[in-house]
Amino acid sequence: MAKSNKSAFGISDQSKEFLKNYMNTASPIGLEYNGQKVWLNYIKKYVDTTFTDPYGTAVGVINPDQAFKVVIEAHADEISWFVNYINPEGLIYLKRNGGVDHQIAPSQRVIIHGRKGPVKAVFGWPAIHTRHGNDDKENQPKVENLFLDCGARNKKEVEDLGVHVGAVATYTEGFDEMAYDNLVGRAFDNRIGGFMIAEVARLLKENKKSLPYSLYVVNAVQEEIGLRGAEMIARRIKPDVAIITDVTHDSTTPMINKNKEGECKCGNGPALTFGPAVHNKLLALIEETAVKNKIPYQLSAVSRSTGTDTDSFAYANDGCPSALISIPLRYMHTTVEMINKADVENTIKLMYESLLALTPKTNLSYF
Numbered sequence: 113m114a115k116s117n118k119s120a121f122g123i124s125d126q127s128k129e130f131l132k133n134y135m136n137t138a139s140p141i142g143l144e145y146n147g148q149k150v151w152l153n154y155i156k157k158y159v160d161t162t163f164t165d166p167y168g169t170a171v172g173v174i175n176p177d178q179a180f181k182v183v184i185e186a187h188a189d190e191i192s193w194f195v196n197y198i199n200p201e202g203l204i205y206l207k208r209n210g211g212v213d214h215q216i217a218p219s220q221r222v223i224i225h226g227r228k229g230p231v232k233a234v235f236g237w238p239a240i241h242t243r244h245g246n247d248d249k250e251n252q253p254k255v256e257n258l259f260l261d262c263g264a265r266n267k268k269e270v271e272d273l274g275v276h277v278g279a280v281a282t283y284t285e286g287f288d289e290m291a292y293d294n295l296v297g298r299a300f301d302n303r304i305g306g307f308m309i310a311e312v313a314r315l316l317k318e319n320k321k322s323l324p325y326s327l328y329v330v331n332a333v334q335e336e337i338g339l340r341g342a343e344m345i346a347r348r349i350k351p352d353v354a355i356i357t358d359v360t361h362d363s364t365t366p367m368i369n370k371n372k373e374g375e376c377k378c379g380n381g382p383a384l385t386f387g388p389a390v391h392n393k394l395l396a397l398i399e400e401t402a403v404k405n406k407i408p409y410q411l412s413a414v415s416r417s418t419g420t421d422t423d424s425f426a427y428a429n430d431g432c433p434s435a436l437i438s439i440p441l442r443y444m445h446t447t448v449e450m451i452n453k454a455d456v457e458n459t460i461k462l463m464y465e466s467l468l469a470l471t472p473k474t475n476l477s478y479f
Contacts, residue, residue, distance in 0.1 A: 120319075120461075121460050123453060127314070130307070131287065131307050133150055134147060134150050134151060134306065135286055135287035135299065135303055136297075137150050138190070138192075138225065139188050139303070140280045140282050141192060141334055142280070142333075142334065143225065145168050147188055147190075147303065148168055148170045148188055148331065148333075151170055152170050155314075155329060156172065158172070158314045158316070161176055165344060167333050167341060169331065169332045169333050169341045169344065169345045170331045171329065171349075172329040173328055174316060174317075174323060175322075175326050176326050179472075180325040180326065180472035181350065181351040181353075182326070182355070183327075183330050183425065184330070184356075184463055184467070185305075185329075185330040185356045185425065186302050186304075186330075186357050187302045187306075187341065187420075187421055188331045188332065188341075189335055189336050189341070190303070191209065191210035191336050192209040192210065192212060193207070193208065193209055193212060193222070194207040194278060194279070194280060194281075195224065195276065195278060195280075195281065197277070198267045198271070199259075199267065201265065202265050202269055202270050203236070204224075204259055204270065205259050206255065206259070206260065207255070208255060209337075210336035213445050213446060214255050214258060218236075218237035218258070219234070219235060219237055221234050222281040222282060222284060224279050224281045225281070225282070226273060226275040226276065227274040227276060227279075231262050231273045232262065233262035233281065234260065235258060235259070235261075282298075283298050285448070286298065290450070293452060293453035293454060294378070294450055294451070294452055294453070295450070296448050298448075298449060300441055300449040301449060304359065304439060304441075304451060305358055306331045308357055308463065309330075309331070309357060312464050312467070315460070315464050323467065325352075325470075325471070325472055328351065330345055339420070339421050339423060339424040342421035343424045346424055346425045346432065347429065350429050352432065353432065353434070354426070354433070354434040355398070355434070355437060355463060355467075356422040356425060356436050358421070358422075358438055359438060359439055359449075360376055360383050360385075360438035361440070362376055362441060362442045363377070364376075364377045365443075374412050374413065376410050376412060376440050378442060378450065378452040379455060380408060380410050380440070380455075381402075381409040381455060382409055382459040383437075383438040383439075384399055384402075384409055384410070384412070384435070384436070384438075385412045385413065385418055385435075386414070387415070387417070389423045389434060389436075390434065390435050393476045394435045394476055395435045398435055398466045401466045405465050407465070408458060409458075409462065410440070420438075422434050422435070422436040437462060437463060439455050
């Protein structure tokens with residue numbers, strides 16, 4: 113039997129098992145449903161009802177049928193690759209599915225999600241001894257010269273495995289723990305958000321908190337290709353308030369310009385974002401909640417869009433006061449995305465306390 117962590121906002125053993133399972137379940141853009149099943153199975157114990165939309169966005173609802181509706185949201189999809197062409201020799205060429213980074217691909221292991229089930233493959237790459245061109249310049253990875261090798265030696269052998277044009281490939285690297293309470297894995301962008309909103313629902317249930325509104329816990333699809341899942345579900349729910357969680361860049365590692373990206377560091381707390389889509393009065397409520405509850409936080413700014421589902425909720429319907437709480441992350445869109453456990457716990461706490469501070473009578477008017 114799993115032990116329970118006594119710290120109210122700490123990651124219990126049971127929660128960590130869910131996180132590990134969720135992180136290790138592939139949820140590529142357009143095919144998020146396996147990860148969504150894991151998420152729904154966990155959250156259903158802590159909500160009154162659940163539903164999904166036609167494209168796979170999953171929602172848990174607490175205290176349904178209230179006139180005032182509040183959303184907390186993350187996105188479920190992970191970047192991946194589409195099979196684009198299978199050559200006569202059985203090598204598989206690809207297209208991006210979302211903003212996957214071609215430079216990290218060589219020598220990575222993947223799973224191709226084919227018609228007959230998962231197929232193991234690797235990104236082949238010429239040995240260092242051989243990969244110079246006629247001009248003696250070393251070849252660099254590009255989408256058009258990357259290929260997968262699944263062990264087949266001709267196109268028919270590939271197809272016999274169930275691999276087809278349009279099949280999706282995801283990296284294999286999953287959840288792991290590192291020194292000093294750091295966690296690493298692929299697709300913390302943004303399955304860590306899905307984990308955190310599920311934990312908020314768990315805490316509300318276990319602490320027997322009664323909300324004066326309906327709370328929609330939303331795990332949306334297709335964020336990585338244009339915030340599409342949030343667009344659809346925002347129109348369906350028509351929320352009065354939305355609090356979005358996503359990841360943001362830790363800017364303390366090499367080759368990142370703080371003058372451009374701002375200053376943000378793993379371990380220093382969630383980041384609160386200023387920008388046109390972010391409602392300043394809702395943001396102020398969240399910041400005041402952080403101060404009142406002694407929750408560490410950082411500040412960031414965006415010039416136009418947040419680049420997150422915040423934009424879809426903010427501008428949906430007749431406009432929805434929306435705010436963004438981001439968790440610092442190193443090495444975004446790689447297989448070794450890294451976060452700090454303290455930031456996870458503090459982000460959960462900040463969302464939880466902000467929901468308790470919010471009521472239908474909270475004045476969010478600028479006038």
